[in-house]
Structures are given as structure tokens and as C-alpha cells.
Amino acid sequence: MNIKADEVASLKALDKEHVWHHITPTAAAKAGVPLFVRGEGLQLWDSEGKEYLDASSGGVWVTNVGYGRREIADAVHEQLCALNYFSGAAATKPGALFADALIDKMPGMSRVYYSSSGSEANEKAFKMVRQIAAKHYGGKKHKILFRERDYHGTTITALSASGQNERREQFGPFTPGFVEFPHCLEYRNQYGNDVDYGVRAAEAMEEVILREGADTVGAVILEPITAGGGIILPPQGYWEKIREICDKYNVLLIIDEVVCGLGRTGAWFGYQHYGIKPDMVTMAKGVASGYAPISCTVTTEKVYELLSEAEGDHLGFFRDISTFGGCTSAPAAALKNMEILERENLIENSARMGERLLAGFETLKAKHPIIGDVRGKGLFCGIEMVADRETREPAHESLSAAVAARCKELGLLIGRTNRSIAGYNNVLNFAPALVITEAQVDRIIEVLDQAFSEVCA
Ligand code: PLP
Numbered sequence: 360m361n362i363k364a365d366e367v368a369s370l371k372a373l374d375k376e377h378v379w380h381h382i383t384p385t386a387a388a389k390a391g392v393p394l395f396v397r398g399e400g401l402q403l404w405d406s407e408g409k410e411y412l413d414a415s416s417g418g419v420w421v422t423n424v425g426y427g428r429r430e431i432a433d434a435v436h437e438q439l440c441a442l443n444y445f446s447g448a449a450a451t452k453p454g455a456l457f458a459d460a461l462i463d464k465m466p467g468m469s470r471v472y473y474s475s476s477g478s479e480a481n482e483k484a485f486k487m488v489r490q491i492a493a494k495h496y497g498g499k500k501h502k503i504l505f506r507e508r509d510y511h512g513t514t515i516t517a518l519s520a521s522g523q524n525e526r527r528e529q530f531g532p533f534t535p536g537f538v539e540f541p542h543c544l545e546y547r548n549q550y551g552n553d554v555d556y557g558v559r560a561a562e563a564m565e566e567v568i569l570r571e572g573a574d575t576v577g578a579v580i581l582e583p584i585t586a587g588g589g590i591i592l593p594p595q596g597y598w599e600k601i602r603e604i605c606d607k608y609n610v611l612l613i614i615d616e617v618v619c620g621l622g623r624t625g626a627w628f629g630y631q632h633y634g635i636k637p638d639m640v641t642m643a644k645g646v647a648s649g650y651a652p653i654s655c656t657v658t659t660e661k662v663y664e665l666l667s668e669a670e671g672d673h674l675g676f677f678r679d680i681s682t683f684g685g686c687t688s689a690p691a692a693a694l695k696n697m698e699i700l701e702r703e704n705l706i707e708n709s710a711r712m713g714e715r716l717l718a719g720f721e722t723l724k725a726k727h728p729i730i731g732d733v734r735g736k737g738l739f740c741g742i743e744m745v746a747d748r749e750t751r752e753p754a755h756e757s758l759s760a761a762v763a764a765r766c767k768e769l770g771l772l773i774g775r776t777n778r779s780i781a782g783y784n785n786v787l788n789f790a791p792a793l794v795i796t797e798a799q800v801d802r803i804i805e806v807l808d809q810a811f812s813e814v815c816a
Contacts, residue, residue, distance in 0.1 A: 568604065
């Protein structure tokens with residue numbers, strides 16, 4: 360849809376008057392936000408004709424196949440003309456085809472439960488755990504453990520399972536039965552240098568299981584690579600130990616792939632880098648790259664069987680519904696999205712371009728002392744800013760905000776992580792669409808270099 364020049368002022372005025380923007384401080388909204396009118400690949404244009412290189416995939420790591428994919432719009436159009444909706448006990452063509460295509464990428468997994476946001480996908484996983492506890496463990500094994508600095512969504516229960524203070528503050532009281540364990544960021548090693556960090560960090564989860572009582576813990580939820588909490592990669596040996604502990608105490612392992620899924624980290628799913636076998640996997644953002652709202656809670660057949668009725672147990676199936684999980688446009692978009700990822704080798708491109716981006720960050724680190732650490736996997740990378748490289752004291756949040764703001768002025772959109780522990784929202788994050796070219800990676804480095812030079816001189 361093209362916007363005529365004389366419409367721009369009135370649209371901006373209407374937006375200012377009526378739209379309550381997500382996660383935008385009121386002062387910033389009142390100052391006015393850009394009006395984006397068009398996108399192509401990684402490029403965005405606003406109503407003034409200014410061009411941006413979007414290294415945030417739509418602000419929150421969504422547009423994996425990039426903007427402007429007419430073939431996804433066509434697939435959605437065709438499906439909507441045939442049948443737009445049905446929910447419950449009926450099959451639809453895109454629902455069946457996408458579930459099959461997805462399971463094909465996830466050996467060991469078996470069932471796909473559709474809903475429409477990442478938070479909802481996680482809520483479904485939590486409800487499955489609670490119902491399994493009720494059916495099989497007299498309600499006892501109902502607790503769900505989550506990790507400091509991980510985020511699992513915006514609803515009160517998904518927030519109850521999130522380790523980010525910035526998201527939680529002022530929203531309590533939270534849902535009971537969710538218990539936090541420590542993060543695993545090696546750069547901020549809490550255990551001293553004499554330990555096998557990955558194993559030690561995983562044992563921190565075991566300590567919480569033992570403290571709570573293994574017979575009360577039903578599941579643990581983790582991001583494969585922590586996103587909004589600071590681009591935290593698992594240390595060596597971490598995931599193997601996590602799986603081992605889950606098996607030891609009969610605890611289900613839920614992996615939240617809402618951000619990492621569908622190629623973001625250079626594999627179909629983040630957990631596949633580490634050879635883990637999850638019990639449940641949730642996903643959303645890149646599933647249809649923002650062309651339709653869709654999320655999935657994927658489980659093993661074993662989990663599905665645990666929630667199937669037995670004799671005399673007519674309420675023993677998963678009694679849950681997601682109204683908009685029945686929209687057929689969503690799996691139609693997801694199917695085309697997956698086809699594009701495969702046809703254009705975008706998973707491989709994510710791995711390759713991610714390496715180039717990280718190498719670029721290393722050159723910036725050599726030049727700018729404010730950069731303490733650079734890390735990432737595929738096209739999901741971060742720069743941690745510090746006041747002092749020796750002590751690793753985090754740089755004040757105003758500095759990462761200023762770098763991001765300067766980048767925006769220079770036409771580059773990047774993200775910043777959320778505060779989990781006081782002071783720790785000092786990480787810039789980068790998650791460009793997987794179609795990024797070498798020249799665009801180099802442009803990101805060039806703009807960042809200028810922004811760091813100007814802001815942190
Ligand atoms: N899980 C992770 C790891 C996320 O980063 C997010 C959102 O950023 C969510 C879940 C929640 O997804 P949604 O905003 O679609 O509810």
C-alpha cells in the first residue's frame with residue numbers, strides 16, 4: 360500500500376493521538392516515531408524517504424526471510440480465498456502440510472500445537488506440564504524452573520517464568536510454582552576460574568531442583584541462546600549436563616526457540632547446535648517472518664501420549680484452545696517461509712554472514728575499549744559494553760542507548776538487551792534478516808565504528 364505525501368502528516372497525527380506503542384517510553388512516543396512505509400530485504404523506508412538498514416529484523420528479531428516477499432503474500436491470499444479459518448477437530452491443508460514440514464526438521468519430535476504468539480506457545484507448554492502433573496503425579500510435579508536473564512513472554516504466567524527484572528518490575532504478584540536458577544554467561548563467571556564452567560552452571564539448576572524437591576519439579580524452560588537477556592551462548596558442556604540432570608530427576612526439558620528458531624543462529628533450531636533432545640520446543644517469530652502471527656508448541660510423541668485419555672479418564676486429553684491457532688493464513692505463510700529458507704540456502708547464509716559479522720565486531724573491539732565482549736551464533740550477535748575492561752564493570756545504560764540512537768540517525772537499526780540484573784542492559788544486539796549480503800554486513804560495521812567513535816570518544 361503506497362502512502363501519498365499528503366496523508367503522511369495526518370497519519371502521524373492519528374498515530375500520536377491514538378496508538379499506544381509497544382515497549383516505547385511515553386516521552387519518545389510523544390516526540391514522534393518514524394512512519395515506515397515500505398520494506399525490501401533488510402531495507403526499510405520511512406515517509407520522508409529516509410532509508411534504513413534494519414539489523415533488528417523488525418525491532419524484535421522476526422523477519423527472517425526479509426521484507427517484501429510477494430510470494431508469501433500470494434500464498435496467504437490464495438489460502439484466504441479458499442478457506443480462512445476453522446479450529447478444533449478438523450484438518451486444514453496448510454495446517455497439515457506445515458506440521459509435517461516442521462517435524463521433518465526436528466528429528467525426535469512428533470506433534471505440533473498451533474497458537475499465535477511466543478508467549479502463548481510457552482503458556483501451552485506450561486499447561487501441558489501442569490496437566491501431566493495432575494494426571495500422573497497427583498498434582499505434585501507442577502513446578503517449572505526458569506533461568507535468570509531468559510525471557511519467555513509477556514503474559515503474567517510467561518513473565519512468572521522470565522528472569523528479566525526490566526520486564527517483570529511492577530507487574531507482580533506472579534503465578535506460583537515458577538522458580539529461578541542462575542544464568543550461564545561465562546563472561547560474567549560467578550563461580551571462579553577453577554571450575555568447569557559449563558558443568559558448574561548447569562549444576563546450579565540441579566541445586567534448585569534438589570532445594571525444591573525433585574518430586575515437585577515437572578519441567579525446566581530455557582532459551583538455547585539467551586536473546587533479550589544479553590546474547591548468552593551456552594558454555595562448553597552446559598547443555599549435555601542440563602539434559603543429564605533432567606533425565607536424572609524426570610524433569611521435562613522445554614526449549615524456547617521463539618527467537619532462535621527457523622535459521623536465526625545458522626541451524627534450523629538453536630538446540631541443534633548442541634545435539635540435545637528436548638521434550639518440548641516452542642517457536643514463533645521467524646516461523647512466518649511476521650507475514651502472519653503464528654506460534655507452535657512442538658512435543659515428542661511421549662508427551663502427547665501422557666496427555667491422551669486412558670480408560671475412565673474422559674477429560675485426560677489436553678483441554679486447551681487457541682482461537683487464532685485455527686487461522687489457515689498462518690501455516691500457509693509459514694510453509695512458504697520455510698520453502699524460501701531452504702531454496703535460498705538462508706540457514707547457511709546465516710552461519711556464514713554471522714561469522715563475518717562477529718569478525719567485524721572483533722575489529723571494533725580492538726579499536727574501542729568500551730567493547731568488553733563480542734559473541735554470537737549465526738545472525739544473532741551481541742556487543743557487551745563495559746566501563747572498564749579489567750573489572751568488566753558494565754557501561755552505563757545511557758551509553759548503549761546513545762550508540763543505538765546514533766546508529767538510527769545514521770540509518771542503521773539495532774537493538775539493546777533488557778536489564779536482568781541491575782546495570783546489565785549494556786549489550787547491543789544484532790539480528791538482521793538471513794538474506795543479508797557481505798556488503799550489508801560491512802556497512803553495519805562501518806556505521807557502528809562511527810557511532811562508537813562519536814559516542815564513546
Ligand atoms: N520467548 C522469547 C525467547 C522471546 O524473546 C519472546 C519475545 O521477545 C517471547 C518468548 C514472547 O513472544 P511474543 O512476544 O510473541 O509473545
